[in-house]
Structures are given as C-alpha cells and as structure tokens.
Amino acid sequence: MNQENQIKIKIQKFGAFLSGMVMPNIGAFIAWGLLTALFIPTGWFPNERLGSMVGPTLNYLMPVLIGYTGGWAVYGRRGGVIGAISTMGVVIGADITMLIGGMIMGPLGAWIMKQVDKLYEGKVKPGMEMLVDNFSMGIVGLIMMIFGFVAIEPVISVILSIMTAGVNFLINAKLLPLTALFVQPGQVLFLNNAINHGIMTPIAIEQAAKFGKSVIFLVEANCGCWFGITLAFMFFGKGMAKKSAPAAALIMFFGGIGEVVFPYVLSKPKTLLGAILGNMASLFILTTFNGGTVAAVSPGSFLALVAMTPKGSFIVNIASYFVGAAVAMLVASFFLMRDKTEEYETETVLNAEGIGEPAADLKITTPSGNIENIIFACDAGMGSSVMGVSVMKSMLKKAMINKNVEHVSVAEIPEKSDLIVTTKSLEGRVKDVIKKYNKDIPVFAVDNLMNNAEYEKIIEYLKTLS
Template identity: 45%
Template sequence: MEQTQKAAKSSVKAKVQKLGSTLSSMVMPNIGALIAWGVLTALFIPDGYLPNEAFATMVGPMLTYLIPILIGYTGGKVIAGDRGAVVGAIATMGVIVGTDIPMLLGAMIMGPLGGWVIKKFDEIFQDKVRAGFEMLVNNFSSGLIGFALALLGFVAIGPVVNTLTEAMAAGVEVIVNAHLIPLANIFIEPAKILFLNNAINHGILTPLGTEQVSEFGKSILYLLEANPGPGLGVLLAFTFFGKGAAKSSAPGAIIIHFIGGIHEIYFPYVMMKPLMFLAVIAGGVSGSFTFQLLGAGLRAPASPGSIIAILAMTPFNSVMSVVSVLAGIAVGAGVSFIVAAAILKADAKETVDNFEEKVQQTQAAKLSAKGLAAQPMTGINRIIFACDAGMGSSAMGASILRKKVKEAGLPQNVSNSAINNLTDDANTLIVTQEELQERAKQKAPNATFVAVENFLNSPRYDEIVATLSGTKTAGESAKTSEAGNQADVPSANDLKQVNEIILAHDDRKGSATMAQKVFQDLLAKEALTMPIRKSHINDLHANASSLVITKEALTPQAQTSAPEAIHLSVNNLMGTTNYQRIVASIKAAN
C-alpha cells in the first residue's frame, strides 16, 4: 500500500514537472528576444537612457507580435516538430489580433494546441496518403488546421485568456497593494527544489511580469524566483559549518550559483537536509519583502538567475533602483545563511552529513535494485546529460563528464539536452538528476540511466568512465577499492548455519540503512529470504548463527561483543561486490 502511494505521488510529481517543463520550454529558448525587448525599452522609450522616438516604435510590435509568435512557434515545435511550429505560430496570430494585450499566455496555449492537433492529424492520416501526394497533403493540412485554430483563437480562446490575464493582473495588484508578495516565496522556494523553477519563472512570473513592465517600466515578479540570495546563504552555511564533501564542494558551487546563475547547484544541499527548506523559505520571504519595501524591479527576465544578468536587467534611472535590488539579494542571503548555519550547528547528531557518501549510497542502492551493480555498460555510443531546460545544469555536467571521457580516451560523444528533446535509443547513456529521472525514462525508456545528485562533483562520473573503460563495474565506487574488501567473505559452507545478517554501525547509521536496502534487493533478485537488521555497535547482540558485517574500525569491538558470530570486516558498508558474493554463497548453501 505504501509503495503504491509513493508511486502515485512520484507519478503526480513527474506530471507536474512535465507540464512545467512544457511551459518553460516555450519561453526559455526565446529569452534572448525578451532581453532584446528589455534593452530596447530601457534605452529608447521616452523615460529611457537614450530616448529615441524612431527606435522606440519597435517596442510595441516586438512585445505584441514577435515574442508571442516566437513562443507559439516554439510551443508547437516542442510537440510536433517543424510542422507543429508553423501551425502553432499561425494559431497564435489569432489570439494576438483578437485581443488588445500582449498574448504571452495565449501563445502558451495556442502553440502546444497547434502542435498537438497537427500531430494527431498525422497519426490518423499519415498511412492513408497515396504516394506522390505527401507534400500536397502536408502543406494544405498545416495551412487549413492553422487557419481553423487562428479563428478559434480570435473568437474564443483570445477573449478567455484576456479575461484570465486581467483577473490575474488584478490579483497581482491586490497582492502588491496588500504587501503580501513575500508570502509567494513560501511556495516558490520549495517548488524550485523540486525542479519547477523554470516553470514558475518562465511559465508564470515572466508573462505576468511582462504585463507590469509594459505599464510601469519594471516588475518585482522577475525577482521572486531569480533571486540568488536564498541559495547563496545555504551554500555559505555549508562552506563554514558543513562537513565532508558538502563543505569542500560548496565554495565552487557558490561561484556557479551566484555568478553563473545555475540555481540547481544548491538543490542537493537542501535535499540532503530537509530542514534547509526553512532556510531558503526564510531567505526568499525576507528578500522579497526587501524588494517590495524598496520598490525594486527588473525591466526584463534575468535568465539565468545570475547577479550579472540581474544587474543587466536592473533599471539604472536612479541609484536607488540598483540599491533596492542588491539589498533584497543581500537580505535574502543573510537570513538564509543565519537559518542554515543554525540548522547545521544544532544538528550535532546528524547521521548522514557526508554529501559524497550520501550520493554514493543512493546510486549504489538504485543500481543494485535494478540488477546493474555488477554489469558493465555495453554498446553505449553516446552520453547525454539531461536537465529540465537543457541549458544550465546539463551543460555544466556535460562539460565535466566530457573532460573525463576525453582524458580516458573513450570514443563516446558527450552532449546535453532538455528532457523533452530526448529520443529513445538503447545505445545511449542518459545522465540526469535524481528528481528528473522518472520523466527522462518516459521519454527514453530503452536508454541506460545514471542519476546524480551533486552534478558539480559526483563520484558517478568516475564510475561511468571506469565502467565504459572496462576497468570497474557500474556498482563500484570510484573512491573506494573493493579489492581489500573481498578477502574474508565467508564460504557457502560457513554460511549454512547463518539465519540472520546484522549490519553493525556507529552513530552514522546512514550507510547501514542503504546497505540493508542493497542487500535486500540482491536477495530478492535471487528469490532468497534472509532476515537483515541494523544494530548500533554498542547494542550488538549476535550468536553463532549470525553474520555480522562491520567497517574495519568497528570489527574488534564487534568480535568482543559477539565472539560466537561469523564476522565480515569491510572498508565500506556500501561495497556491493562483497554482498553479491555473500548472496552467491547463501544461494550455494541452500
């Protein structure tokens, strides 16, 4: 029952992410057009830095026609390729002409709708078209379907979207007047960590913010999600008060997050310690409160959410405009840092504070559950690093992995892609972030997958290279040598009397928890049953029919506490090669 509920929740999350990704995938490729419009507005309107009446005539048409058509074109292309793009653009023209406001939201409806309709048309009639008539049918079907959707947009969808836009604008105005904008970050910050950041920013806030800019010259909505302050505060806290690989990797993550604008870099730091959600929420709310208090706003979307992009989109008509933006970022970072630091310092009994170990454990468990722990990757001819938009984190991850592949002299090509653009190829290895893997599998079910959490410094990259090189199996850690772990694995004869397995651990029980899962999955794969339990080394109770597995440093204490038990000393509780051999011995003993 519990597994069914988890699967349902995971499916819902994947569907929400997919919807958000579709919305953002229409806007993100066209961010350049929005930036061009923002610069044009900033420079040449009457209140701009270089007022020019002739150049300013481009501002209105660009917002009214160019940007919505680009969005509709892209939305159609995402669904049905080039034919969908053309139909989506035609359909978008209907909602543009049928209303008096910029139709960014209308384009987000008509673009995918046009792509979906032409896609369904092709599915139904593609096999029914006689040879020689393909081009005729394709051209006329695109034109006629686009024509019909343009009329539908003009008569029905455009007015409806216009009404909804006015209602949302009125709602935003109410929120602004009631000084409640900061409360939006209570929902925005957790949603970002679930990889809905692009959907929120480009699917919701950008269209509404564009409406505000056309009226007021700037919008605070562009700052709500793009504010790098909350993430910066968390990374600073890990830099000063973190432990292990989380502490060592945080300074590099700060540069990528704050300067590069790739906010996904701090998501694993929050997910590894859920209380950190309080830190980013507090930072987001306080930052937005400061923005609102000082009247901050941007002229166009800041994408990526880099301090450089934010300053580039900040109105420079007064010193206060710049100060208000920087103050909101600083306050958000400061509050987030204080809360995150308090959490890290107070959590003295944290059991899984090693970032790299957490990543290794999670991945090893997943591989073992799929039966891939000891199997090499064969037939892989290309590697794709996929993320939500295919621009930020995937580009960075691909760059790191590409360098490692090149240094190893491997022939595989490494590239990056948006999940929506993946194709199903059994000879492709797709590397993606853990939260996005389910969606990626829906797009390419036959590909080989590897999930990572820390794409800045993931041990999985070395494992991939080693596996493709044929020097290690996919479940082995690139950091820990298994050779020294294999000497004392009990034989089948020794294990005949064993009726339970005990994983003895110290205060850090995280590795034992993950190892228990790995062991259970390996046993289930062989249709074997064997009780497996965890025990703190100080509470260890075992008899002659127990197999006690401990790390080397704890083995002497375990042997003293349970002298009659069979003992196995390992370098790393997550050493899956040992467990495979034990399972093989158990199977032989039975």
C-alpha cells in the first residue's frame, strides 16, 4: 500500500471516528431539535414548562451520550461508562455546550481505563474481580472528572470561543459560501459524514442553543446541489448514466444519500464545479436571508430539511435548496453538453442497473469454503449500506437463496463476515480493519452500493455453492 493510500485511510478513519460518536445519537439531536422548534418562546407552541427541558437536554444529555459512544468505540460497554463519567467533568465546569468535550474525554477516558485494566489482568484473585473492576473504574472516573473539570474544560472553552468567533466572522462578512470550495470536494471523497457530524454539528449546536437555529447545519447537509447534479445527468448525460440518473435523483431528494451521486461526479470530474457553485448559491441565500435549522439535517434529504426548519425560515431554506439545485444543474449541464466522450466509455463507469463500475470476474475463497454472512460496509453504516442490503436481500429472495445480510460501519465489521461488500473508496480501510481477524475475508468493492448489476456476480457465485 503506497503512502498516499495510507494517508487517505488515516484521514478517513479519523473522520469516521469523529462522526461515529455523533451519528448513533442523531435521534437524540432530532428530539432536541423538535423540542426546541415547538416549545421555546419563538417556537410553534411556546410553553415555558416544556421549554425548560431544552437547556438541560443540550448541556447534559448530548455531551454525555457522545462521551459514552466515543468510549464504547474504544473499549466496549466498560469504555462507554467511563467515557460518560469522564465527560461529566467538562460538562459541569463549562458555561457552554460541551459536545467537543465529550468527543475528547469519552475516548480518552476509555483508553486510560483499558490501560489500567491491562495492568492487573490475570493478577486478581478469584472472587475479587467485580470488586477490583468497580473500584478501579470509580477511581479512574474520579480522576478523569477532576482532570476534565480543571484542565480540559478551560482549553476546550477557549478553542470553542475561537471557532465560534471565526464562524460568526464568516457569516457576518458573507464569506460562508466559500466553505463550499473545501466541503464539496471532501464529500466526493466520501468524507461527508466526517465533515457534517464531526465538524459542523458541534459548532452549529452552540449557535442553535443561543439563537434557536443555525445555518452551519446546512453547510454540508443542504444537498440541493447534489440533487441538481443528478438532474443534469438525467437530461444531458449519456448512455447508462442518463438512464440511471432518475433513480439516483429520487434517492437523493427523498433519502438524502449522497453516496449515490458521488460516482457520477467522479466519472465526470468537471461537474464538481456545479456542486461547488450550487452550494455557494445555497449558502449565499441562507446567510443573506437568515436561514438555518434547529438541529442536524441527517440524512440530507429535502424532507429532513423541512422537518428541522423552524417557524419563519421555511421560505429561505426551501429556496436555498432549489436554487442550489438549479445552479448545480446548469453548470454541470454545460460541461455534459460539451462532453464529446463516446457513449460506450461512459458505460464503463456507470451502468443502468445501479450506478457503478463493472468489476472483474468475482473470485471468492473463504476459509470455510462457504458464504453465510454477507456484510455491507459504508462509512457510517447508516446510509448507502442500508440501501445495498435492501437490494441484495431482494435479489437473494428472487434467486431463492437464504443468506444473512447485514449493514455496518467500516469500523464495526464483525469477525463472522464471509464476504464484505463496500465502495472502492473505502476498500483500503476495510482491508485495514479486517487484518486483526487473521483470516482471509474477501472484499468485493464497487463504485456504489446500489449496484444491482455487480451483485449478479455474487448471486451467480452463491448458486454454484448450493
């Protein structure tokens, strides 16, 4: 593996780790967002008693959930508990929401607990294990709480103040649209979840707590530009790209799964300019007319955007989505209409069945000689992998083949896997993760996890085993 791929894998892993602490808790963020939209003084149904839950939920529940999730990712349930304890130190000591504090203290506390457990592993007398485990966690937890309260909280507060000031400067100076120059290319490289949930959401939550909404939630998650890209391919694409684009457009608009669009852009890189300019247009409207949402828009569908829009912001938020789509469509269409590539060349990258590049003949060898567990792995385990599982289950049912098919994040690929299906951009990370199992698990990489045509190869292979 060359150095460039190693760097790419490390960036993806770090980004996935950050987003992995937030994404499992998106439901809690949505609950808080709905609570805010409904019951704060400027909400739909102002209610002082119910509105009193908004602050404690944000200031205590959210950071502790993130701390628990981060700790669990490092050291399982025991790591989750110590992660939550560690997070309380920064939460109690702060005057602002400590989501980033949870993202730091949760994994840190779990890692320290893991090292402490290793010190006395195998040295505890029988019958004393529970006592030692509980007291060691209590002692480490106390130390981490004090450490977070005294040392970490002041540092994080300063960092958050600087970040917030920087964001406010960009908004006030009308420069926020320039973030599209970095965000859209990052999304195409499948860093969308890391950008949205690892960077934007913690900053946006702080703004939403003060003002009832934040435009930062929509820096990455307003996906009108990607919807516009699919429309451009639908009207001005060629061959299989043109035929498959309508399905991708529907998935993007209603499902908000950006991974179905990125392969189109990768097949015609010039169209990325359409996505960049489209997002710039959206952000310009949002910053000019004071748009924003009350909580994270996840997934980035139009329906989720509307659901998280507070009273008084519907027109601007909806306008930003469709203006971004229109700009992206016009720019991408310009490049597609000027494209002189022959139709058959486009077909090697995009096919009518599922937006992906045809792979080589499938050759699978497993230690058991059989395949029972087919695992679909995407960055977060909650987007394109879910759709891929749905497609595969339908194909297996049609072929009358009974196999277990699951979706997971790359970081959580189980040892029981007999075949892993993932995207080509994540193939390196997948292989890096499964090395720890010391078994030959085949990895089937496609450009898009909705690729029916690719999965026919798996179906045909499974038929030979029955």
